[in-house]
Structures are given as C-alpha cells and as structure tokens.
Amino acid sequence: MYTKIQETAIWLKERMPSSPETAIILGTGLGHLAERIVPEMAIPYSTIPNFPVSTVEGHSGQLIFGKLGGKDIMAMQGRFHYYEGYSMKEVTFPIRVMNELGIKTLFVSNAAGGTNPSFRIGDIMIITDHINYMPENPLHGPNIPPGPRFPDMSEAYDPELIQLAKTIGAELDIKLKRGVYLATQGPTYETPSEYRMFAHWGADAVGMSTVPEVIVARHCGIRCFGLSIITDLGVNGKIVKVTHEDVQKAASEAQPRMASIMEEMIRRS
Ligand code: HPA
Numbered sequence: 490m491y492t493k494i495q496e497t498a499i500w501l502k503e504r505m506p507s508s509p510e511t512a513i514i515l516g517t518g519l520g521h522l523a524e525r526i527v528p529e530m531a532i533p534y535s536t537i538p539n540f541p542v543s544t545v546e547g548h549s550g551q552l553i554f555g556k557l558g559g560k561d562i563m564a565m566q567g568r569f570h571y572y573e574g575y576s577m578k579e580v581t582f583p584i585r586v587m588n589e590l591g592i593k594t595l596f597v598s599n600a601a602g603g604t605n606p607s608f609r610i611g612d613i614m615i616i617t618d619h620i621n622y623m624p625e626n627p628l629h630g631p632n633i634p635p636g637p638r639f640p641d642m643s644e645a646y647d648p649e650l651i652q653l654a655k656t657i658g659a660e661l662d663i664k665l666k667r668g669v670y671l672a673t674q675g676p677t678y679e680t681p682s683e684y685r686m687f688a689h690w691g692a693d694a695v696g697m698s699t700v701p702e703v704i705v706a707r708h709c710g711i712r713c714f715g716l717s718i719i720t721d722l723g724v725n726g727k728i729v730k731v732t733h734e735d736v737q738k739a740a741s742e743a744q745p746r747m748a749s750i751m752e753e754m755i756r757r758s
Contacts, residue, residue: 530554
C-alpha cells in the first residue's frame with residue numbers, strides 16, 4: 490500500500506507545476522469554486538498510476554493544480570464514494586497521496602440531509618464534528634506510519650478554521666449553521682425512523698461521504714475543514730420524497746455562497 494502511495498506521489502511530483510499545501514475536494518456544491526481556480530494543470534484520474542478506476546464511464550474526474558485565493562492549491566474534481574463499490578482504501582487513496590505531496594490543509598464539501606429541526610433547505614453548515622456510521626473505518630488493517638495506530642479524533646475539524654469560517658460568514662453576510670455530520674454508506678436516503686435515530690444520536694446532518702477522507706487526513710496530521718449544504722430535511726413533519734435531482738438543485742442554489750466562503754477561507758488560512 491505505502492509503496493503504491495509513494496509511486497503515485499513521485500509520478501505527480503514530476504509533473505506538478507507547484508507545491509501546494511492546500512487541497513480541496515470539490516464535492517457537491519463546489520462546482521462553482523472550480524471556476525474560480527486559475528488552472529495551471531489538470532490531470533485525469535485515469536492517467537494517474539494506482540488511482541482508483543472510475544465506475545462511471547466519462548465521469549472519472551481529474552486533479553486540478555492552480556491558484557485560488559492567491560494560494561497554490563490542488564483540487565480533486567470528482568471524489569470516490571464508498572457506495573459506488575470502492576473499498577475504503579480506494580476512497581482515501583488520494584488523501585494518502587496528498588500527504589506525500591506535502592498538503593497541510595484539506596477543504597471538503599458535501600450535500601447532506603438536515604436532521605436538525607432548525608435547519609432549512611439551502612442552509613450551509615460548518616461541520617464541527619462527525620459520526621462515522623459507515624461499515625468500515627478506513628484505517629482498518631496494518632497501520633501506515635508515522636500516523637499512530639489509535640489516532641485521536643477529539644478535534645477532527647480544525648477549531649481555528651471553524652472560527653475563521655464564522656468570521657468570514659459574518660463579514661460576507663452569509664448565514665452559516667454549525668453541526669455534526671453523520672456518514673452512512675448509502676446509497677439509500679434515510680427512512681423517517683433512521684433520520685429520527687440519527688438526530689437522537691446527535692447528528693445535525695446526514696450524508697454519504699467526507700468522513701473516510703477526514704479520518705485519513707487526520708491520521709496524516711492534515712488539518713480539515715468541511716461545509717455541508719442542506720439539500721433536504723429529515724425532520725419529523727417535513728420529510729418528503731428525495732431525489733438526486735432535488736439534492737442537485739438545492740446544492741446549486743447554495744453554490745455561490747459556498748464558493749465565496751471557501752475561497753476566502755483558503756486566502757486567509
Ligand atoms: N441522506 C443522505 N445523504 C444525503 C442526503 C440525505 O438526506 N441528502 C443529500 N445527501
């Protein structure tokens with residue numbers, strides 16, 4: 490495993506136009522952010538040695554290197570979801586590679602169903618913590634040093650970055666909620682009883698991504714910051730049928746706000 494990570498990192502280092510310390514996973518809601526990147530190089534995942542092979546033809550994604558908020562950044566346009574059939578090792582392989590490349594801070598975004606009754610569709614939530622309800626921990630198996638065998642998760646999401654987001658939200662007059670993100674394996678959305686259970690457990694939002702990447706990033710000592718767009722509500726009395734199209738529509742409405750926060754975060758972090 491470690492040999493493959495190094496092999497991929499060496500391959501990328503020979504081609505990268507810069508040595509960024511900031512990485513972004515352009516999840517749902519951050520398509521707009523991609524347009525604000527001044528691109529220097531884009532490398533399709535399909536050409537990168539050892540990168541997971543896409544399950545959907547034509548949607549393989551790419552690594553973008555360029556400038557955003559005045560900083561050198563690398564961005565994953567397209568991520569690997571567990572529900573697509575990837576193993577946890579595959580889902581988190583790019584994070585291991587980022588670490589080898591010298592990434593120090595990771596920004597992530599996702600779409601999520603709100604289980605907090607005070608949330609509205611279109612809200613943006615700063616992820617303050619997570620609950621890993623996926624069937625496997627990405628660190629299952631032999632430990633990859635120098636990360637510890639039993640990594641601390643008391644501050645999975647960087648408190649200073651959370652504070653910075655609050656400041657930027659106030660300055661830009663963009664309302665930001667805060668809450669706990671719970672990750673399921675998907676691909677089903679929740680039954681009303683599942684939403685209720687997750688809310689009882691302390692979740693404010695539910696989604697199908699992000700947690701594996703953040704666990705591995707923390708194992709590597711990378712600082713993490715995440716935003717969720719609340720695209721539907723898993724709240725008693727407000728539950729309606731959810732489709733992927735509804736989720737995409739709510740997410741795209743929130744995109745410009747999301748992109749502004751992220752760009753400013755990157756500039757100042
Ligand atoms: N549940 C799980 N994942 C999601 C949801 C949801 O309600 N909305 C967007 N992604």
